[in-house]
Amino acid sequence: MGTKQRLPDRKSKITVREVARRANVSESTVSRIMRNKGLVAEATREKVMETVRAMGYVPNRIAGSLASLDSFLIGVVIPSLSNIVFPEVLQGVHAGLEGSDLQPVISTTDYDIDREEVVVRGILAWKPAAILLAGFEHTEATRKMLDQSAIRVVEMMDIDSTPIDIAVGMSHHRAGHAIGRHLIARGYRHFGYVGHDWTADRRVRLRYDGLCEALAESGLSIESKAMTDGASSVAEGRAQTARLRAQAPQIDVAVYSNDDMAVGGVFHCLSEGIRLPDEFAVFGFNGLDIGKELPQPLSTVRSNRYLIGKKSIEEVLASPERPPNPTIIDTDFEVFAGATA
Amino acid sequence: MGTKQRLPDRKSKITVREVARRANVSESTVSRIMRNKGLVAEATREKVMETVRAMGYVPNRIAGSLASLDSFLIGVVIPSLSNIVFPEVLQGVHAGLEGSDLQPVISTTDYDIDREEVVVRGILAWKPAAILLAGFEHTEATRKMLDQSAIRVVEMMDIDSTPIDIAVGMSHHRAGHAIGRHLIARGYRHFGYVGHDWTADRRVRLRYDGLCEALAESGLSIESKAMTDGASSVAEGRAQTARLRAQAPQIDVAVYSNDDMAVGGVFHCLSEGIRLPDEFAVFGFNGLDIGKELPQPLSTVRSNRYLIGKKSIEEVLASPERPPNPTIIDTDFEVFAGATA
DNA sequence: CTGTTAGCGCATTCAT
DNA sequence: ATGAATGCGCTAACAG
DSSP: OOOOOOOOOSSSOOOHHHHHHHHTSOHHHHHHHHTTOSOOOHHHHHHHHHHHHHHTOOOOHHHHHHHHTOOOEEEEEESOSSSTHHHHHHHHHHHHHTTSOOEEEEEEOTTOHHHHHHHHHHHHTTOOSEEEEESSOOOHHHHHHHHHHOSEEEEEEEOSSOOSSEEEEEOHHHHHHHHHHHHHHTTOOOEEEEEOOOSSOHHHHHHHHHHHHHHHHTTOOEEEEEEOSSOOOHHHHHHHHHHHHHHOTTOOEEEESSHHHHHHHHHHHHHHTOOTTTTOEEEOSBOOHHHHTSSSOOBEEEEOHHHHHHHHHHHHHHOOSOOSSOEEEEOOEEEEOOSOO | OOOOOOOOOSSSOOOHHHHHHHHTSOHHHHHHHHTTOSOOOHHHHHHHHHHHHHHTOOOOHHHHHHHHTOOOEEEEEESOSSSTHHHHHHHHHHHHHTTSOOEEEEEEOTTOHHHHHHHHHHHHTTOOSEEEEESSOOOHHHHHHHHHHOSEEEEEEEOSSOOSSEEEEEOHHHHHHHHHHHHHHTTOOOEEEEEOOOSSOHHHHHHHHHHHHHHHHTTOOEEEEEEOSSOOOHHHHHHHHHHHHHHOTTOOEEEESSHHHHHHHHHHHHHHTOOTTTTOEEEOSBOOHHHHTSSSOOBEEEEOHHHHHHHHHHHHHHOOSOOSSOEEEEOOEEEEOOSOO
16 A cells, blocks of 8 residues: 555545645546546546545535536335345346446335335435336325426336336236146146135236136136135245145145245155156246256246336336336246156 | 326426426425425415326426435445345335335446446436445455445445444354354264355355364365356256265265355256265255245255345444444354254 | 636524 | 525436
């Protein structure tokens, strides 16, 4: 650390003014240099950058943002961090933001649209460049705020409704339907369903409905259901699978509300020595990594959570102005046959 | 939505000034009301709040923050979002922030301290109230920035070094040692190690070193290792387990770099019909949910990621001033016997 | 290529 | 209990 300059004392916040004084230039010159904007003589730039480094100056974005009236924040509102799919969306968001000098501000709602309202208000107060939410269910007040904000609004995960501005995701209804057709084609006739609470997450219900429709088209139906009131988990998947098999032994395939639940089903079978998929078949949803590595790869539908996050950002960066008509971006899904169904 | 007032047009940003005009009060009165600070007549408050609602006014925090010179942001810098432990830390952070009207700004480093430097600079520019990072490894420039910022700095996960300001986490060295003693006590004598890249994550190495020391104290050692250069995953856990067993059949217990790898080991055994723990034993690290639900619960060490996030926030909220001496908060760990070792 | 002048939207004195 | 004035730190015209 060559030059033994006197360190700035801890409390004195260093501003453009101090830097400008020390470097014998004006504040705007320093500002221009810090933002690589406008013409500056190479000599001045070097001189200023040196004092910037020496003083450890970091421009205050709060002030910068206020002065320039543009934002460097992206609001992200997700239901939860405990369901692995949302961190995956966040990964995509981070990837999309790479190199853009925007920072994500993240909040969670616990699947509660009233909390979402509070959280959205809090985020909009930061005047973000755009806001990303999960799903289409919002309070009236939330809708009003989002609309008035006039910034780009992305509703992620789901494309089965009309978005406020942009929707990025897949059709869960079609996915459910595809699952039904796939399993019928494989010869299954006695369907069970193992699920978790779907009041908080509309997408779970959409998949279920799509599945039922596909079955109905072939004159079939869900013969038995085992559901928990709570959140999805491997433990609940195990427990509900046990219940389903006890209450409806004729079932030859169970469709699960998601992979967590389905992995629980697989574990139950492993523990009880039930042969998959001959004796009982398991079908999940999401395409989580864990499913791929089971002794037998889990049969499931792969959604593209990472892609959803990434595309969402790409879209808002591509056109910062809200167009007159809503945009829908389908990130699609893929039925993965696997070995458990 | 009762009162059919004319909606503000989308573009006109509503500021205190407009609200004040419409409500026939001064800007300061509006400001006071919005912040519930200072005395205001109940009548005025109601009158103003009504126009606030009608106009859909949301105070601009950027401006507020600049004017009051205090921050409402917390910076959080983590290595990645793909390793489930970090979202868990974030959950704790969110929980700790509950009710505090602070917002987290999150960035990831991909385990690269040069990227960390960039990211920290970006976050400090927002003048956050505090910043949370993972680990003790930072570039000199990062250290300098953190020091100069004079805000509270929390180094999370690890407490095996001296922190800049606060460290919240557990001793990974002690954990490794505890694993060794536990397994020796259970009668194991032929140790193997299955691991992943530890250059990027010092904590993996600390556990390994602790383990080796415990073994050495009993005249034992790691007889064989199977390691991948890449990140940890269930798939790599499977693959490396196969390798270990092929190259050193005498091994009776393998310690894994973490639960992801260990679950891979368990899956390998399930597929190959290897009896756990008699024929081969598996010991992980982290205490992930998935491990608990395996047909046989995974033997592991439980760390408290959620608690780490939560305590970190609690600590910085409790004392916003940086004390003269570093603080260390031990969130501890717990050896969980499980059924695979 | 560089400096000067005005705000950005709000919170904080201090008056009244 | 309310209002007027000042400035937070920076950027954006505009001069020169």
